[in-house]
Amino acid sequence: MSDHYTTLGVGRDASPEQIKSAYRKMAAKHHPDRGGDTAAFQNIQAAYETLSDPNKRAQYDQPQPQFHQQPGGFHFHSGGFEDIFAQFTGGHPFEHFFGHRAGPVRNRTLNIQTTITLEETFHGKDLVASLQLPTGRDQTINVKIPAGIQEGTTLRLSGLGDDSIPNVPRGDLHLTVSIEPHNKFQRHGDDLHQDLEIDCVDAMLGQTIEIKTIDGKTLEINVAPGIQPGQTLCVSGQGMPKMGDNRFRGHMMLNVRIVIPKNLSDKQKSLLKQFK
Numbered sequence: 001m002s003d004h005y006t007t008l009g010v011g012r013d014a015s016p017e018q019i020k021s022a023y024r025k026m027a028a029k030h031h032p033d034r035g036g037d038t039a040a041f042q043n044i045q046a047a048y049e050t051l052s053d054p055n056k057r058a059q060y061d062q063p064q065p066q067f068h069q070q071p072g073g074f075h076f077h078s079g080g081f082e083d084i085f086a087q088f089t090g091g092h093p094f095e096h097f098f099g100h101r102a103g104p105v106r107n108r109t110l111n112i113q114t115t116i117t118l119e120e121t122f123h124g125k126d127l128v129a130s131l132q133l134p135t136g137r138d139q140t141i142n143v144k145i146p147a148g149i150q151e152g153t154t155l156r157l158s159g160l161g162d163d164s165i166p167n168v169p170r171g172d173l174h175l176t177v178s179i180e181p182h183n184k185f186q187r188h189g190d191d192l193h194q195d196l197e198i199d200c201v202d203a204m205l206g207q208t209i210e211i212k213t214i215d216g217k218t219l220e221i222n223v224a225p226g227i228q229p230g231q232t233l234c235v236s237g238q239g240m241p242k243m244g245d246n247r248f249r250g251h252m253m254l255n256v257r258i259v260i261p262k263n264l265s266d267k268q269k270s271l272l273k274q275f276k
Contacts, residue, residue: 004047004060012061016052023048107171108134108162114175116145118182122214122240123147134164143175148190148243151179185214190250192239196221197257203227213238213252221254229258 005012008022026044030036050056110133116125124147130140141160154176161171185192192214198207206225210218221233232255239250264272 004051007043007047008051014051019048019051023052105165105168107165107168109172109174110134110161111174111176113178114145115178115180117180118185118187119214120145121147121149121179124149134162137163141173145177146243147246148241149177149179150243151177151187153177153243187240188253190240190242190248191253192250193253193255195257196233196254197259198223198227200258200260203229203256203258211252211254214240227256227258229256231256 005014008014008019008026010018010022014022023044027041027048028034030041030044032038032041050060112129112131114127114129116127125145127143127145128140129143130138132138139160141157143155143157145155154174157173157175159170160173163170179187185194187193194211196209196211198209202209202223204225206227207223209221209223211221212218217238219235219238221235223233232253235252235254237249238252242248242250261268
């Protein structure tokens with residue numbers, strides 16, 4: 001039979017705290033649920049059962065004739081390793097080491113991603129994709145990406161993930177959606193921003209300007225006389241649809257930029273001087 005002190009890796013003069021600390025370390029290392037050896041783990045339990053009890057430790061250090069092992073090994077705490085450990089950790093034995101409770105064996109969640117255009121984001125997209133699972137099996141998935149989805153949103157596809165472990169429910173598939181930058185619109189929440197270039201004369205006199213929306217419609221925007229650079233015009237209901245309730249849409253925000261001509265003719269310059 002191996003020496004209990006050697007089993008825990010401590011000296012014979014080890015304090016109760018040192019014995020407890022050594023037990024935690026050795027139990028985590030050799031627990032069968034973590035791939036450890038069952039016999040080694042039983043020896044660790046037996047060592048701690050004896051050395052953590054002052055009376056049993058004293059008998060072990062100075063054996064008396066009446067001190068006997070029970071058949072098949074020492075008698076362990078009736079609640080088993082988990083209950084013994086919980087007495088000084090307040091929880092599951094591996095919660096102290098790994099930060100969470102050990103759970104049942106499961107297939108993994110798989111993570112994939114896709115990139116769509118802003119127009120596809122506006123309308124929503126039916127995505128058909130093929131992927132290879134960790135087992136090597138090919139799988140085709142059909143996903144409805146909802147209209148108005150936000151950048152970085154992850155869609156959970158239940159039961160379409162890893163299937164490596166047989167006779168266990170499949171893992172999930174997480175699809176993260178990215179949106180391509182647009183050459184005209186900048187998205188902020190459900191609002192769409194774009195620059196509106198206005199000729200300086202039109203800015204002074206006022207003008208009706210046509211613009212295109214994200215869904216291809218043409219709108220006429222009335223620009224009031226004397227509009228200033230940096231002003232923002234708001235067109236309600238012409239932004240992106242709200243994800244989950246497409247009855248509502250954001251705004252289209254038009255950021256006014258006044259265009260100043262650089263190459264005026266002499267006649268144009270003369271007319272401007274007369275105006276001034």
